Amino acid sequence: MRFHLLLSTAALALAGCASTIESNTGRGSLDANASWAVLPLTNNTDTPQAALSAESLLEHLLRKRGVSGLKMYPATLSRDSLFEPSERKLSEEATVWARGSGVRYAVSGSVEEWRYKVGLDGEPAVGITLKITDLVTEQVVWSSAAASSGWSRQALSGVAQAVMRDALTSLPLPAAVPAK
Numbered sequence: 001m002r003f004h005l006l007l008s009t010a011a012l013a014l015a016g017c018a019s020t021i022e023s024n025t026g027r028g029s030l031d032a033n034a035s036w037a038v039l040p041l042t043n044n045t046d047t048p049q050a051a052l053s054a055e056s057l058l059e060h061l062l063r064k065r066g067v068s069g070l071k072m073y074p075a076t077l078s079r080d081s082l083f084e085p086s087e088r089k090l091s092e093e094a095t096v097w098a099r100g101s102g103v104r105y106a107v108s109g110s111v112e113e114w115r116y117k118v119g120l121d122g123e124p125a126v127g128i129t130l131k132i133t134d135l136v137t138e139q140v141v142w143s144s145a146a147a148s149s150g151w152s153r154q155a156l157s158g159v160a161q162a163v164m165r166d167a168l169t170s171l172p173l174p175a176a177v178p179a180k
Contacts, residue, residue: 029174030172031105032066032174033068035102035105036062036070036105037097037101037103037105037106038062039094039098039106040055040073040091040094042111043110053114058164061164061165077093095133095135104135104136107131108130108133109129113125114160122152124150124155125147125148126148126159127163128167130144130168142170144167144170146163146166148162148166150162
């Protein structure tokens with residue numbers, strides 16, 4: 001009996017330390033060879049430049065998934081700061097830039113959490129939302145939300161990579177062909 005109580009307590013502790021929530025909607029396969037652009041992510045956290053860090057990870061993971069024609073928005077459209085009242089306007093400007101650049105798929109989203117939790121252990125916690133818009137049809141063709149917290153000795157960047165990788169798992173792309 002004592003062993004079962006100990007086992008149940010350990011399982012509850014593990015479940016509370018790390019969780020990933022993912023939800024996706026999709027409409028068929030996306031063309032990895034089309035022109036893609038990462039647009040500015042919205043930083044909904046108190047952590048300065050969290051969106052810029054997420055954008056870097058997103059760029060890497062999309063390239064790893066086989067997206068070859070990937071562009072990053074111009075640096076002049078970067079607005080990741082502590083206080084930015086015109087995020088919607090800049091997002092619209094980035095979409096206009098993407099259309100003018102002949103981009104087919106625009107990747108956007110937001111960073112909901114990007115921090116070490118307060119307390120003795122200081123666990124890293126990351127939450128993001130992503131969506132892909134087909135700029136030809138103006139339809140959202142895929143979206144995902146993912147979140148996780150890690151252990152006290154884990155790096156925030158490691159948890160962030162895992163969360164973004166999980167979020168992109170269901171992205172309907174053909175498998176990347178390894179270089180010879």
